[in-house]
Amino acid sequence: MRAPLATFDLRKVELTPLEQRKLTFDSHAVVTELENSGFEKRQAELIVSALVTLTTANMDIVYKDMVTKSHQEIAVQQIMAHLDSIRKDMVILEKSEFANLRSENTKMKRELEQLQSRMKEESQKVRAESKLDINLERSRVSDMFTDQEKKLMEATSEFYHKVPRLCTTS
Structure with a gap:
C-alpha cells in the first residue's frame, strides 16, 4: 500500500x-x-x-x-550615491589641485622673471664696472707710456746736448 x-x-x-x-x-x-x-x-x-x-x-x-531584493536594491542605491559623492569630491579635488598647481606655476614664473631681471641688472653692472676698469687701466697705461716717452725724449735731448760736447772735447 x-x-x-x-x-x-x-x-x-x-x-x-x-x-x-x-x-x-x-x-x-x-x-x-x-x-x-x-x-x-x-x-x-x-x-x-x-x-x-x-x-x-x-x-x-x-x-x-x-537580504531581500528590495533591501539589496536600497543598498546598491546607497552605494551608488556614495560613489557619486566620491566622484564629485575627486573632481573638486582635481580642480582645486589644478588651480593650486596653476597658482604655484604663476608664482614660480614671476619669481623667475624677477631673478632674470636681477641677473640682467647684475650683468650690466659687472659689464659697466669691467669697462670702467679697462678704460682706467688703458688710461693709466697711456699715461705711463706718455711719461716714458717724455722721459725718453728728455734723455735723448740730454744725450744730444752732451754728444756735441763729447765730440769737441776729444
Missing part, C-alpha cells in the same frame, strides 16, 4: 526580519498525520514542537545574512 502524498500547506514566503519570521506550515495537519500513522497525540505534538524549534533555528541560521 502506497502512502498518500502529504502536503502541509507550504507557501512561498518573503524574507522578513528575524523577529517577524514565522514558520509557514500547518502544524495541526502534521500532528494529525502523525496520529494517523500510529503516534499518540502527546508524542505527535512533541515531535511537531521539536520540528518547529529545529526549523526555526535553521531558518535563523540560514536567513541571518540574507
Whole structure:
C-alpha cells in the first residue's frame, strides 16, 4: 500500500526580519498525520514542537545574512550615491589641485622673471664696472707710456746736448 502524498500547506514566503519570521506550515495537519500513522497525540505534538524549534533555528541560521531584493536594491542605491559623492569630491579635488598647481606655476614664473631681471641688472653692472676698469687701466697705461716717452725724449735731448760736447772735447 502506497502512502498518500502529504502536503502541509507550504507557501512561498518573503524574507522578513528575524523577529517577524514565522514558520509557514500547518502544524495541526502534521500532528494529525502523525496520529494517523500510529503516534499518540502527546508524542505527535512533541515531535511537531521539536520540528518547529529545529526549523526555526535553521531558518535563523540560514536567513541571518540574507537580504531581500528590495533591501539589496536600497543598498546598491546607497552605494551608488556614495560613489557619486566620491566622484564629485575627486573632481573638486582635481580642480582645486589644478588651480593650486596653476597658482604655484604663476608664482614660480614671476619669481623667475624677477631673478632674470636681477641677473640682467647684475650683468650690466659687472659689464659697466669691467669697462670702467679697462678704460682706467688703458688710461693709466697711456699715461705711463706718455711719461716714458717724455722721459725718453728728455734723455735723448740730454744725450744730444752732451754728444756735441763729447765730440769737441776729444
